[in-house]
Amino acid sequence: MxxxxxxxxxxxxxxxxxxxxxxxxxxxxxxxxxxxxxxxxxxxxxxxxxxxxxxxxxxxxxxxxxxxxxxxxxxxxxxxxxxxxxxxxxxxxxxxxxxxxxxxxxAGRVPVTVTHGGAGEFPYLTESLVHQWIPRLSEPGPYLIVEREPEVYVQTFREDENSYILEYRDGSPDKHFGANLTDPARVADLIWDWTNGDRSRLNTLSWDKIDL
Incomplete structure (x- = not known):
């Protein structure tokens, strides 16, 4: 085949x-x-x-x-x-x-390194792709990582049908934060905002410090 x-x-x-x-x-x-x-x-x-x-x-x-x-x-x-x-x-x-x-x-791509847990790496992200991918994340790799440079990334992990963990890291362990969301469209919007350098909606979330 x-x-x-x-x-x-x-x-x-x-x-x-x-x-x-x-x-x-x-x-x-x-x-x-x-x-x-x-x-x-x-x-x-x-x-x-x-x-x-x-x-x-x-x-x-x-x-x-x-x-x-x-x-x-x-x-x-x-x-x-x-x-x-x-x-x-x-x-x-x-x-x-x-x-x-x-x-x-x-069309409309932003050159970043995207790791799709079920399909590997991609060299860019578009708004259409992130909205296509996030609701369909599933086992065995229900996550998506968008990396601008080493240690500067946003990522999400789908825990179940209505639960996503969203995290971002700004270059060092003391700048790694996470939040829990339930709406895949909102998760996709926030990842796309981060990819474009727009923090306005991200800043409205209540972020928790992540200790790794």
Whole structure:
């Protein structure tokens, strides 16, 4: 079995359903210049690997219109995702994950290191993504960490359906605080505020000092 990532231009779809409709419309279309460039680079890098280390399930890959389907073995998901962010983001391309119904569009992104407990690392955060992710955090890794630099981060852990722990750290153990919340939309709003450097709503919470 393969795990699929699909690249499509930023802004052509706002939902998974719209992404699927866009992909259907690309069938039979000649490859766009950008999609062809990305396909060529993915193929080149895969060709440099030994056969047993190939990160593509099917090679070479070809673009259809503005879309590029990238199938990989399950044990190469992290490598492929990182490669696609490297190649796609500077070209204003989004990554669609049909298995998780995630549309990761770089529009409006803030470059931070995001660790999603169930899916690994991502190089940026958007308002759409944080609102998509927070309500769906689940075992075995029901947490999200957004890090601006070492020891400067905000994070949340979902204890159960209606309970989130929200923490932030400003560089040292004496600047590590936490609060308990019940509304996932509010948690997402606060994480997005922190990511943008807006402390106005964060400052309205009653924070407890966290001793680690």
């Amino acid at each position: 393969s795990y699929d990532h699909i690249l499509l231009p930023s802004g052509v779809a706002a939902t998974p359903a719209a992404a699927d409709a866009y992909l259907t419309a690309q069938q039979g279309q000649p490859a766009s210049e950008v999609a062809a460039q990305i396909a060529a680079e993915v193929n080149r890098r895969n060709a440099e690997m030994s056969e047993q280390d190939s990160f593509l399930s099917v090679a070479p890959i070809d673009a259809l219109g503005g879309a590029l389907h990238v199938p990989s073995p399950y044990d190469a998901i992290g490598h492929v995702r990182a490669l696609l962010f490297e190649l796609a983001t500077p070209r204003d391309y989004a990554i669609y994950d049909p298995q998780l119904s995630w549309l990761i569009d770089p």
